[in-house]
Amino acid sequence: MIHTLFQIFVFQVLFLAVYDLFLKKETFFNLNRLYLLIAPILGFILPFVSLGFIQQRIPQEYIIQLPAVVIGGGVSEMVSSGNNWWIPNFTALWIFGMVLSALLLCVKFYKIIKLKFTANTQKFPKFKLVTLPKTDIAFSFFNSIFLGENISEENKASIIAHEKIHIEQKHSLDLLFFEMLRIVFWFNPMIYLFQNRIATLHEYIADAKVTIQKDKKQYYQSLLSEVFQTEKISFINTFFNQSLIKKRIIMLQKSKSTKTAQFKYLLLLPIICGMLVYTACSNDPKAEEQKNVSQSDSEVMNKINELAEAIMKKGEMTPEEEKALKLLTTEAQPGDKVYTSVQEYLNETEDTLRINKNQDYLIAEIEKVPTYPGCSGDNETLKKCFTKRISAFIGENFNTKLGKDLGLTGRQRIVVQFKIDKSGSIADVKAKAPKPELEAEAIRIVQKLPQMQPGEQDGKKVSVIYSLPIVFEVK
Template structure:
């Protein structure tokens, strides 16, 4: 409700401001009438409109877990202690009382006008009905009734222009506009914008009636004097269209004003960007849609290895990475892998090791570049050792049969190497020994990779700075997964007992229960050698504190029986999906 009131009020304010700035002073009153009414309806509709824009986001496809099936926490077992809050009830009661009083006042005034029309004599006049009353009043209109003084009618002292003026209110049904805005004032009495809207609508009604009279009688000066004469010391009637309503400089000037078609069209078109802007700001919603990633891009550069978009031949890859430990940090999903290459699944191999090493061909060093290196202070490495221009002079250009270079961005340059480019030169002997066959076998015993985007890197950096416990791949003690164990960890009483503990301890957040949300919370933790749980974190949750609640429950968990390798307790990595229905 609060969101509806705020959003609709902002839209009403913008539309009303546009009316005063662009439209009110122009002679296009029919358009203005429907603009004022339409802007109210559109302002009420915008909070309920939603246009979704689908944004593709990557999804986690695999979780290692030793639980065959996720357990379910029934919502019937959730207990949330509610506290009685009285203030909303007080405010709603106050709103209801004021609204009821205004509704009674509104109904009373309608009944008063209807009773007056029924209890006094009337005369048919074209499409309207003249109601003759004894009160000294100016002509005013309600629905199809025009109220006039009985004596003025008998003496024929009412000018034809006044009859015609009120007849315009009847034929164009201006009373319906006033009733519409009055009903809104009863409901939204706390919003002052509707008072300004009523004033603008009634003044525009008078513009419409004045315009019709000027076109019919073609005597502007007489009509202006007539209005000024009749408007003195006469009270206006609530809910009626009054002849003397706001006889101000605006009405008198509008009678003589002319608006060109081009200007009117331009101002009408100017409303379109305002409407489009409000819809874009309030109605456009970006919805994330998960999409499985078939390959990953790493931040590690390996000399002589080239990234490929195609699937690597499995046998060639197996030979290249044989005996290599793969340490992977995927910051996008808080996923960590610390395994020997042979222990990776085929999916992990193809997803994260999708580059194809290619053979390196000899490449001659250009003569001009070599001369520049000998005379200028450049960042040059020879056989992976930093070399000065004096050391470069000791070589001949033909001593090098391969070289590489790279551009260094300004924010990555150091005081020692402020140059834009860095060069690496390799002699024939070094090339034949270290580079020529480097595409056949990975030269190290460990490959470290990090997959991330900037936002997640920053988020994880802050998280790790506040986390006193090291994550698994940084721990000096080896962490095992279920496939490495000879004896899996267990909970006292079995998994059924563990399920009961989670079901009785986990408190589903109020927002999840209120919105009837369903989904999964994925958590990961380490079962230590003594059976306690550490490094507890959520891999993915539903928001609203569902992940934090899972961490709390696991931190308070009784100790487990640790996993074992060859009868010895070891630290075990454990992943757990929790389904909430």
Template sequence: MNWITYILQVNLYLIVTFGFYWLLLRKETFYNANRFYLLTASILSFAIPFWQSGIIQSWAVTAQVSTVVKTIPLAGFTVTNPAETPTWDWNLLLANIYFMGFGFGLLRFSIGLFKLQQLFSLSNLDGQAFSFFGKVFIDKKIDHYDVIKNHEEVHSKEFHSLDVFWFELLGALCWFNPVAHFMQKEIKLVHEYIADAKASEQLGSKKAYVKVLVSSHFKTNSNVLVNHFYNKSILKTRIMMLSKEKSKKKALLKYGLTAPLFLGMLVFAAACVNDNTELQPTIDLEQTTVVAYAPKKSLTEGQIFTAAEHNPEFPGGTSELYRHINREIIYPVEAQRASIEGRVFVKFVVRKDGTVGDATILKGLGFGLDEEVKRVIDTMPTWKPGTQDGKPVNVYFTMPFFFELEKEIDTNDLGNNTKQAPLLLADGKEIAFQDLEEYQKNNITESVEARVLEPKEAASKYGEKGKFGVIEISTI
């Protein structure tokens, strides 16, 4: 998932959850529940895009194909050919615009903190009453001092300032989304409802409390980080909610609707990440062990295999596959500018008719590298399809791409690139990558186990031969 997709998802969820609140919850007198909802909804909007539940993803999976899972541990493709610099790098332009807005929001927040410090140092509050975290500031000469103190202490004891800080940060992160700013205002309004309800209860009379609210002896300032007792812009709304009858208990059923709301968001998120994960585990490059089973049964519709009797073949063989990839692949400008290097693991399907598709990134690097790998996979010509029991089947391949800057490789010797190729061991025997297909054809068994060792661990186990990593394959 790239950063643009993430930001768009976050803001979509903010719009949906706040729309739900605005239509169903904002007029209810369950103020603490509303506060909890706004906080939870805003936090989950940032978290849900990362949610990758296998169970939920399985609901979105509708493909009904017979799949043979096969992993090809190829030598890394070292990509050095630069892409032509485009006239406009839209990703970079959007990033600059976004971070300029975010920076402006942080600057505004910092100015607010600076002014707040100045406010704390005032010796004469001159009719002001406000609170900030555990501190309450009230002009001792102000009328109705005890009532106002009770109100501000509610803000202080319930940590309303923490909510304000979070929503100010949210406003900076989502500065282009009006809903983020509506949520800032709404959470402050809910804070006032909570404090008004408790302070009026302590006073013993809502009418008397309203008279305190409409008093003309209060002054305020524009600092958005503190809770002010007197805020003219929301005074009418506070009085209306204070005078409103308490919501009936059956209105709590509305909050129960949040369950399907958030479930729907999870399903949407799973569908979005499904193209990137498709029920595959994230590869841990430190040490990965994969075990799969290949049943010795006749082929049936929907049956999944690990090894086929005859695996798909690229036209011209493995060495020609290397040449094709190195001929097609281009190092994205975005990745070059950011000096991004590393490995991208991709899986794709060689279908029954030999066509290639459904490229999925298992572990990516971003910055256009993942998209480039998928693009190259899509350029592949028709393969000779794999067969099981004499019938063509779909075959999954998993392949690593190594991206490095300012390094070149000999494209005439791609099949024997040992400069940075990991050591390949099959059942304890060292074999060349170009011999792997033949070895697998002659060693189809009940189970295939592959273990990837990173260079550090491989070197300690195999010495100099393992300095570029080791791939251990066992047929059980």
């Protein structure tokens, strides 16, 4: 999650940087408005877009993390070392922030409603004029224009003409859209910056429209003649914002941008393409790790199970078949040779492991899988229950402090192979890990598993082999 939020933030920073550096000073106001509305949404969407044809053209070693191969239809689980406590806390904090932001929005609405009740309202064909007593406030919200009675009469005409543009162009909807984003993503500073940019752009649009009909010098005078108050409400179009007046006058003095300047918008194409390549190559390591060790019903696992079932139906495996099966069921480690084919592996390695000589079964769809004490139901239910119980057992009994004692950091992976024999006992426990101490600890825990009810095939009790990946993180 953190990785995805970081990607969203970076993408939105890039989009805003393009606007500030290349587009902000152009007079293509409507295009800029569209850009500012679409850019933050693209920033949210692109991290979740992963185009397959891009992935296919990128060397696989950069985009695929080898998962632990699970033989057992779903007995792997990431063992928590107590470092995931922040996940529910972060969710609770997120929700709390959303509730608080929604309440603040309600307070803003209340302020506007309160102003309406203390003012005199006049209805016109396309807008309502709300005159506020004893103030010089000037702003609009949807089809209402709020004017303080202290504003001079000669300025009121310019202000009303300006605010009517906001109403006609429905600028309040833009600002309200960003208010909704601020509720959901209250912690993302880029939403506030995008809202600020579009509020400024709204003023440029209205100024440009008004000065087509009015004398620019007279309009400048209305901007500079008095110091006006402003309401600190983020979704209203405020006419006299002192920090914006200088920018508005500078923009009014600018010549119209040439049509060739529109080519600047083409900068978006390489940026978006670069983002798509990045998302195709980049995955959240932690999320991928959890996905790899927990999603046992993947297509790869189905193929492995089908292969195992085909081998079992033969009754016996040849030495070559045993070697090939070991290649499929052995977890790759950094530095291991990568074989381009099974035949290459068979030609170069001698295998000493025999996993089917005594009619041991892999966890393909046998008639009845081994049963953990207390589990019941059909095969799928039994497998899910087995996964849950054994994961909980490992999590409760594994000495996660061992990683620190050994001076290890980061994720540690252990693959344990064990057999539930014809009597339901745990047998032939083996482990592979970065350190012998981790292997010994994993073997110790697995050997403590309770007596199981053995699996059955063709009405006979059979042995079943499991491969159990254990993943935990040492801080």
